[in-house]
Amino acid sequence: MIESLAALVGLGAQDPAFWMPLVLMGMFFAILAAGVLLDGFDIGVGCLSLVAPAALRPRMLSLLSPWRDANEFWLFLGLGLLAAAFPYAWSPTLGRLYIPLTLLGLGTLLRSVCFEWRLRAPVQQQGRWQFGFGLGAVLVAFSHGYLLARVTVAYETGAGYTGFALLMGVCAVAIYGLLGAAWLMMREAGELRVRAVGWARRTLRWSAVGAVGISVVLDFSNAGVFLKWGDGEHWGVVGLVWGLLLLCFVLTEMTLQRMMAQSYRASALPYALVMVIFLLLLGGLAYSFFPYVVLDELTLWDAAAPVQTLRLTLSAAVVAFPVALLFNIWVYWRMLGRSRPPRPPDFRA
Numbered sequence: 001m002i003e004s005l006a007a008l009v010g011l012g013a014q015d016p017a018f019w020m021p022l023v024l025m026g027m028f029f030a031i032l033a034a035g036v037l038l039d040g041f042d043i044g045v046g047c048l049s050l051v052a053p054a055a056l057r058p059r060m061l062s063l064l065s066p067w068r069d070a071n072e073f074w075l076f077l078g079l080g081l082l083a084a085a086f087p088y089a090w091s092p093t094l095g096r097l098y099i100p101l102t103l104l105g106l107g108t109l110l111r112s113v114c115f116e117w118r119l120r121a122p123v124q125q126q127g128r129w130q131f132g133f134g135l136g137a138v139l140v141a142f143s144h145g146y147l148l149a150r151v152t153v154a155y156e157t158g159a160g161y162t163g164f165a166l167l168m169g170v171c172a173v174a175i176y177g178l179l180g181a182a183w184l185m186m187r188e189a190g191e192l193r194v195r196a197v198g199w200a201r202r203t204l205r206w207s208a209v210g211a212v213g214i215s216v217v218l219d220f221s222n223a224g225v226f227l228k229w230g231d232g233e234h235w236g237v238v239g240l241v242w243g244l245l246l247l248c249f250v251l252t253e254m255t256l257q258r259m260m261a262q263s264y265r266a267s268a269l270p271y272a273l274v275m276v277i278f279l280l281l282l283g284g285l286a287y288s289f290f291p292y293v294v295l296d297e298l299t300l301w302d303a304a305a306p307v308q309t310l311r312l313t314l315s316a317a318v319v320a321f322p323v324a325l326l327f328n329i330w331v332y333w334r335m336l337g338r339s340r341p342p343r344p345p346d347f348r349a
Contacts, residue, residue, distance in 0.1 A: 035074030044180020046137025100147035107139030145172025171210025
């Protein structure tokens, strides 16, 4: 397969100009997946804080405190790698994505500033900064869905395409809210867990609408993607992906109904199922777009920097990636399981 792919782009499989862009794109996808999953619960909790009772909002944001700095790390790492390794992809994409990228930048700035200022504000003013953090989270989530929809329809303009982008923005807010609610169910007890179950049930169906909508529109709006998935050789993979996706949604719904009707005990199952849903969607999108950076216009080899730049970027990534991985394993391993309050010090000792 590698040999045939190299022959299609007119390069040898051992040529650095062929395999370096592949390796760096694989790293970028790994960073993208980690950012969506590990920053996703942060975004989701922020969105849910806007509809949560005022008494619960401080607790929701305090649960996020240990991971705020690590969550912001993924965005800058991904943008830096993309800019260094694939500089020729910026011009064909950035000029067509002004609206979602502006919303993404504003939302990221609002989240970071409001979260930090809330910690330093008087008690009477903390509610304003909590609202700003939630609004920033909604902007980030909406921009992700809007951006994905614009890329999916190859930047076509028109009322129908704009409506689809707005719908996907709303669905993105829902699916991030679902991830945040599932994380809260795993981390917290009491009223917050009860409300998280209700939020998850309300956002689950909109998440399914977004997953089906983005898949169907991508498939039927691009002949190449349709042929790739519709080829008889891939029907087994297509059936497996859609079967797993349906199973995860159904199991999530059943788990939430059981928790609502019978038990509110802490459960990591909804969070695990939503993580699988995210991975299936990201994997399907990656397979659909490969080997293009701009669908049907620019492959990753066309967008790649010269070999000397790729070699330098890959050398830096080989050093930085393991360090980042170890750092994030150390930071994130405590995000699983129920949150436990810190033990007060014994001043008599």
